[in-house]
Amino acid sequence: MRKVMYNQFGDESVLNIIEQAVPTIEKDQLLIRVKAVSINPLDWKVYGGEMKLMSGSKFPKSVGIDFSGIVEQTGSAVTRFTAGDAVIGLLDVFKGGALADYISVKVTDIAPKPVKISFEQAAALPVTGLSALQIIDQLAAVGANQDVLINGATGGIGVFAVQIAKKRGARVTAVVSTKGIAEAKKWGADMVVDYTKQPIQLLTQKFDVIIDLSTKLSFTKAKSLMKPKAVFVSTLPSPLALISSFINNLFSGQKHKILIVKPTAQGLNTLTKLAEADLQIVLDKTYPLTNVRDAYGEARRGKLIGKSVIVLD
Incomplete structure (x- = not known):
């Protein structure tokens, strides 16, 4: 073979x-x-x-x-x-x-x-779907009426994160390139930001959850967009990032969580049910x-x- x-x-x-x-x-x-x-x-x-x-x-x-x-x-x-x-x-x-x-x-x-x-x-x-589930339901614990910013919303994880966050009742702002605007709207995003025309650092809105899937928005830069008790989720599990996030979370109300995908049979079965329903x-x-x-x-x-x-x- x-x-x-x-x-x-x-x-x-x-x-x-x-x-x-x-x-x-x-x-x-x-x-x-x-x-x-x-x-x-x-x-x-x-x-x-x-x-x-x-x-x-x-x-x-x-x-x-x-x-x-x-x-x-x-x-x-x-x-x-x-x-x-x-x-x-x-x-x-x-x-x-x-x-x-x-x-x-x-x-x-x-x-x-x-x-x-x-x-x-x-x-x-499996990988991106489980990642989105873990981010939305566990790391960020997204709930109804929360304001969620997803940076890199048209990538593999973003496709599912937008849809699942909406299923949890959140108001979703999707950050995409010009060619991804129509797609993000189709997945249910309430607001779409074209980063080629509007730098997200200039947004005036504050968010309960910021999910960076682009690996280009650091926790330090995201702080100005976060509410006092907000959660920032990144997807780069480097040893340095894990240590710095651990130290930050001991002392700061603005939490930095890092995704390390943990596959479970329950998660896979949840994904299959979503896919059998209406998950795009x-x-x-x-x-x-x-x-x-x-x-x-x-x-x-x-x-x-x-x-x-x-x-x-």
């Missing part, structure tokens, strides 16, 4: 498709034939070496976190799924390994694929596995709306 691996940190040129044996499974595992894998910013932060304290520096390493696929085989202790079931899931966010024709997973790593969406859409759901899933572009370097290069450099997905034959 094919699998994407790398033997050193670097840019997309370090990614190679190699041949490996199909993995064997333990009694509590399932063998999944992968149909699609989504691209996440965390992927290139890991293979670029930015997360080596979390991912380690031992090679070879694998790529790809969330996936959709079909159950090929089940271990003797598995009762919830059978061969032929369509599923979504995700692997360890710092180790990856989903970019392969076959992967072995535990039952807790997967959930049934929503029937009404494609495998490509399904692959785009937006794909920017799909690629064949043979174009894996181009896929990651374009995703890392581009201004995407939604997610890019790699499709396995």
Whole structure:
């Protein structure tokens, strides 16, 4: 089978498709034939070496976190799924390994694929969807009538964060580029700010929650936009950021929370229910596995709306 691996940190040129044996499974595992894998910013932060304290520096390493696929085989202790079931899931966010024709997973790593969406859409759901749920419901605890600013609202997490925040009754201000204005309005944003024409630092409104998904708005800069008891959420879990946020939160009413995705079966099942209802899933572009370097290069450099997905034959 094919699998994407790398033997050193670097840019997309370090990614190679190699041949490996199909993995064997333990009694509590399932063998999944992968149909699609989504691209996440965390992927290139890991293979670029930015997360080596979390991912380690031992090679070879694998790529790809969330996936959709079909159950090929089940271990003797598995009762919830059978061969032929369509599923979504995700692997360890710092180790990856989903970019392969076959992967072995535990039952807790997967959930049934929503029937009404494609495998490509399904692959785009787990990491960014769980991230949005964790930010909105746990880190920020967004509630009715709160004012929420989402910076980078048309990226993978932003698509879901806007929609879920609205479901929780918040008033959402989405910060986007010009080409994302119509999309953000379609997802339910109450106000849309085009950062190419209006710097968010010049906004006069104060917010209960500020979610930075662009990685360009620091907590220090966001403070002027925050209410006294507001929460700022960022998505860069560097050791320095974790330490500084911990110290800040001991003494300041303005809290700095950092997302570290914690996958749960309950979260995956919540996402599938949302997707079966009315949650919009937006794909920017799909690629064949043979174009894996181009896929990651374009995703890392581009201004995407939604997610890019790699499709396995």
